[in-house]
Amino acid sequence: MKKSIIIFLFLFMSVFTFGCSSQAVNEIYNKSYDVSIDLDEFEDLIVAAVEKASPAVIGVSNYQRTFGSFQMKITSTGSGVIYECRAQMQDDSYIDDCASTKNRSDVKHYEYLAITNRHVIEKNNALKVYLGEERLKISASLLGSDNKIDLAVITFNHHKYIQPLTFADSDLIKRGSFAIAIGNPSGYDYYGSATFGIISFPKRYLSDDTDGDNIGDWEQEYIQHDVAINPGNSGGALIDIEGNLIGINTLKLVSEDIDNMGFAIPSNVVSEVVKDLEKGKQPFRRILGITILDVYAILNPEDFTNSDSFKNYTIPENITSGLYVESVANNQLASGYLFAGDIILAVDEQKIYYVYDFRKLLNSIPVGQTLNLEVYRDNQIVKVNIPV
DSSP states (O other): OOOOOEOOOOOOTTTHHTTTTTTOOOTTTEEEEOOOOEHHHHHHEEEEEHHHHHHGEEEEEEEEEOOTTTEEEEEEEEEEEEEEEEEEEESOOEEOOGGGGTTTTTTEEEEEEEEEOHHTTTTOOOEEEEETTTEEEEEEEEEEEEEESSEEOOOOOEOOOOOOOOOOOOOGTTOEEEEEEEEEETTTGGGEEEEEEEEEEEEEEEOSSSSSSSSSEEEEEEEEEEEEETOOTTTTTEEETTOOOOEEEEEEEEETTSSSOOEEEHHHHHHHHHHTTTTTTTOOOOOEEEEEEEEEHOOOOOSSSSGGGGGOOOOOOOOOOEEEEEEEEETTTTTBBBBOOOEEEETTTEEEEHHHHHHHHHHHSOOSSSEEEEEEETEEEEEEEEEE
């Protein structure tokens, strides 16, 4: 017999308190929520999503030569996600729709593209993918890795068809959306582990040191979630309950005081970056040649770590947000247009609050167009138009 119950949106313990036949109405801010969920059908959705996505989540093994020897030794393992396939036929022609060839006998092999994290494949002398359901290791090749975002694309061939994962629109996920992680925590003994949770925050930005100088120089967009992930899940899938890819699990915060804070690179970011990586190219990112600081951080240094340098700058009383230009490099796009001490207030009349918003808008402008800024300079607001 199917079980139907009412679930309080704010308190999951209500599942157990009210039983199968009871109904409850939750009054929040004069709004009434009456939510009924069939648990059997819900469980079926989760199981179907995991079964759909699991074959495309693979193991990725990093092999390195031991010192003074040509012998290869596995140094780390992670996860990867197959996102594209094409079939090479016996006559050496190619068919992009791999699914249409499943029952054909003239397929030579399938060529797969898979996403993983850059840190999974760094410093490798050889790569192999591991297909746990077949207990099979296959040599793989690195096509490209991003020097800013922790992503890499690898390729391998296999004689069996594996259905690639479909990219979902990560901009549509919300706080509270269900999510499932699939990967290989703590190595291949736990190959294909699935865990379940919710989206904690759909767009979270974390600072990263990408050039090894111990200074954060890049703020990366992540999906924050509470789905259990561990070492070995890196490069693995975060999917929705339809079995589509919403993110690539990359890191989690670890502390005695922190639980259930995992982070995945959103699928919309991934789908754009891989277009270049699979061609061996770095994604295009425009460089103005300026160093900028968040005005809010300068005004509220007590809220930030490593904020001693903020004390060197004075922000006018009428300015509460924007980006403070700390320095301008010579012979760069911003040279002669922006100056140290400028405060960028808006781009194309859109107020700017965060460095990552400014970077996103900057990279969205087509080559040959103009970056239109509102800048506070010498006690007045001026228009600055920079050809990019």
